[in-house]
């Protein structure tokens with residue numbers, strides 16, 4: 001059985017307290033590795049290493065920092081099969097998805113920010129005849145990075161890459177539920193020649209290692225992706241210390257289908273946005289709103305397509321759906337299926353645990369993809385993030401009504417609109433309160449665009465220039481220019 005180590009000051013080390021947590025492969029329900037159950041002493045060691053590494057790393061020319069990050073990207077790419085398998089075993093997602101989406105996107109994150117930093121430009125402002133102002137962007141010091149389990153390496157690298165590119169050093173705390181790819185990344189960083197202490201990865205729970213990182217005096221920047229309740233906790237702890245905090249949190253995203261949409265594309269797109277990664281993507285469009293004139297046809301075809309999804313062993317090529325990440329998450333999803341029944345929902349397909357053929361997965365955590373109709377828009381199932389392969393479908397009569405439905409939630413992460421009417425598409429996109437609105441697509445990502453949520457989905461933006469700004473502190477220098485003769 002593999003034992004994961006912390007990566008501190010360039011070394012693979014045991015947790016100071018010697019305690020470990022079990023890692024469970026959710027497809028088979030068995031322990032397959034041990035991960036450090038680190039505490040504040042490990043965080044302290046990592047912060048000290050990062051603090052010591054900061055002067056040299058922050059003054060390393062950008063093109064040399066970029067070169068190391070590009071090397072890390074190349075190594076991830078060269079090890080895509082091993083990393084995809086690790087992510088599949090850790091998380092339960094189909095191997096094909098880890099291979100085609102998660103790991104390639106981690107490569108892109110490192111490449112994108114390594115090259116962006118070389119082109120990052122400073123601002124200057126001329127105050128007519130009086131002064132020239134120029135703005136330096138200085139790395140802020142040690143960045144504390146906390147990431148979730150649903151897209152483990154992708155979301156960790158999404159934060160690590162811009163933090164390092166801008167000259168910060170990092171202490172990262174990956175999800176304790178899926179630590180394996182972060183561990184493998186630390187081995188690749190050693191191989192790439194990343195200087196000791198520049199990146200430190202400390203494994204453990206949120207309540208011990210995560211909270212110690214958030215409240216550490218010498219960590220002025222916190223970037224978090226995870227649930228909204230955790231984000232609130234982090235905001236409470238980091239606020240009085242005046243830290244710069246980015247919170248990327250939960251979603252309950254509307255997926256709106258107008259009568260004039262390309263019907264087949266809308267069904268296909270909605271299948272992906274409902275069930276990709278077993279519905280465990282913060283951007284999943286779990287609330288589907290369909291124009292009443294095509295509602296019945298849509299429900300029929302969507303349910304028929306859902307019934308064809310194969311829930312299976314994540315290692316098998318033809319599995320569309322893998323396992324739910326943990327027993328706890330499985331129980332949460334099942335409790336919402338019961339709630340849907342209690343709230344009067346009509347379950348067209350799914351509605352419970354899935355049985356997977358073969359002996360290997362008989363103790364795994366699998367849920368049937370589930371489609372529910374006839375629920376009021378303000379019921380809990382339509383308001384709370386379930387984070388599983390569960391979606392609801394609701395008819396609407398007109399544009400104003402569906403915009404009101406879409407916005408009627410505490411979340412504001414993303415939305416999708418399906419229509420051929422260009423005017424309507426832009427009009428509706430403008431009125432939906434969400435950080436990202438997709439028109440006739442879903443999960444198309446361009447790393448240059450700002451990414452984040454409104455309302456309880458997030459505070460701050462990352463992605464592209466926004467990320468480079470987030471991890472740097474602007475410092476204005478004002479130079480008096482000689483007055484005209």
Ligand code: NAD
Nearest residue numbers: 147148149174175205206210211226227230248249250282
């Ligand atoms: P989570 O909030 O339980 O955990 C996320 C991370 O926070 C983990 O590393 C955890 O150990 C740590 N943590 C927990 N309590 C902490 C505390 N008190 N102090 C510091 N750290 C703490 O989230 P999860 O269950 O791992 O992930 C699922 C959630 O993440 C969903 O709500 C999903 O919508 C959200 N998510 C959001 C985005 C986004 O970009 N907005 C992306 C992916 C996932």
